[in-house]
Amino acid sequence: MPIEQSIGGKPAPAKPSERPLLRSLWRGFRLRCPNCGEGAMFGAYLKVNNACPHCGEELHHHRADDAPPYFTILIVGHLIVAGVMMVEDYFHPDYWVHILMWFPLTIGLSLWLLPRIKGALVGLQWALRMHGFAGPDAFDPANPPPDPGAG
């Protein structure tokens, strides 16, 4: 007996809207709203808009905290250190060449990557319905509804 019939023939409840993980990550990385992919996620360099200017999806629920700089340092550090070691190994340039090359590259790559990683993390939280991204009726353990019996 199919499971639909075992609950009295009622139609299955409507599925919540789809939130594909990779699409949400990619849209966030492109600094776009994870819901529509059109509206800008950021109102300033790292300031996430309260809501998408295109579709109105609420974005203020994000809690990226210190994860974006953590991943930025992790990625940029591995790229730059590997680059320094390879260039030193193959070309043996003077130290001033290293300084002129790697300082601007480190700073530039970090500044370019930081908002993109933050956007991807906001997209991840949105796709996984973390924090308030699940909607007003979902239970959020970090912000439980008031207990009517208390007080």
Ligand SMILES: [Zn+2]
């Ligand atoms: Zn949007």
